[in-house]
Amino acid sequence: NAGVTQTPKFRILKIGQSMTLQCTQDMNHNYMYWYRQDPGMGLKLIYYSVGAGITDKGEVPNGYNVSRSTTEDFPLRLELAAPSQTSVYFCASSYARESPEAFFGQGTRLTVV
Amino acid sequence: GQQLNQSPQSMFIQEGEDVSMNCTSSSIFNTWLWYKQDPGEGPVLLIALYKAGELTSNGRLTAQFGITRKDSFLNISASIPSDVGIYFCAGRAEADSWGKFQFGAGTQVVVTP
Numbered sequence: 001n002a003g004v005t006q007t008p009k010f011r012i013l014k015i016g017q018s019m020t021l022q023c024t025q026d027m028n029h030n031y032m033y034w035y036r037q038d039p040g041m042g043l044k045l046i047y048y049s050v051g052a053g054i055t056d057k058g059e060v061p062n063g064y065n066v067s068r069s070t071t072e073d074f075p076l077r078l079e080l081a082a083p084s085q086t087s088v089y090f091c092a093s094s095y096a097r098e099s100p101e102a103f104f105g106q107g108t109r110l111t112v113v
Numbered sequence: 114g115q116q117l118n119q120s121p122q123s124m125f126i127q128e129g130e131d132v133s134m135n136c137t138s139s140s141i142f143n144t145w146l147w148y149k150q151d152p153g154e155g156p157v158l159l160i161a162l163y164k165a166g167e168l169t170s171n172g173r174l175t176a177q178f179g180i181t182r183k184d185s186f187l188n189i190s191a192s193i194p195s196d197v198g199i200y201f202c203a204g205r206a207e208a209d210s211w212g213k214f215q216f217g218a219g220t221q222v223v224v225t226p
Contacts, residue, residue, distance in 0.1 A: 004155075041218055042119070042216035042217050042219055043156070043203075043216040045213060045214065048213075058213065059215075090155050090156070092155070101146060101158045101161050102214070103158070104155030104157070105155050106155050107155050
């Protein structure tokens with residue numbers, strides 16, 4: 001069972017570069033999320049989506065963009081990478097509002113130098 | 114900013130001991146979730162709580178939704194080495210939209226033989 005798959009697992013970026021973190025899920029979940037995890041800080045919600053074509057900002061959206069063209073995919077875009085974006089990024093999905101439990105991917109460790 | 118306060122930050126316990134941790138919020142929550150994260154992995158859902166006073170078990174784990182709706186507790190009984198990891202609480206405030214879960218900073222559990 002694939003569940004939520006994130007790629008890449010690791011990436012080093014130079015300041016000012018851009019990249020897209022990929023996330024795909026095969027559980028036919030409507031809701032998808034992007035979080036970042038910093039040491040000792042728990043997870044912070046970046047963006048979330050209720051379904052294809054609909055996205056909304058979370059707690060820390062600045063410096064990121066998302067799109068949701070299909071139910072399965074929810075990529076996260078960094079346009080101008082900054083050292084403050086060094087973090088571990090997690091994508092998650094959940095089935096419905098009544099079942100808010102999210103299933104997480106394995107994470108992408110991003111370092112901006 | 115983050116409204117959840119999770120404690121303790123870390124625990125060093127001997128195998129066989131019980132573990133208790135809690136989360137408190139500054140606002141009323143309508144959902145509490147408890148996750149465990151192993152190194153290099155994404156969080157995995159342990160227990161979900163939806164009603165004040167609710168007490169739910171998952172094997173040796175028991176969690177409770179506080180009656181004030183501003184706190185939740187997780188207990189692990191008779192700890193074993195595989196209980197090592199970071200435990201996160203997550204909750205959804207009543208005033209927030211469905212997608213906006215907040216996470217605690219985590220409790221690092223270390224089990225010694």
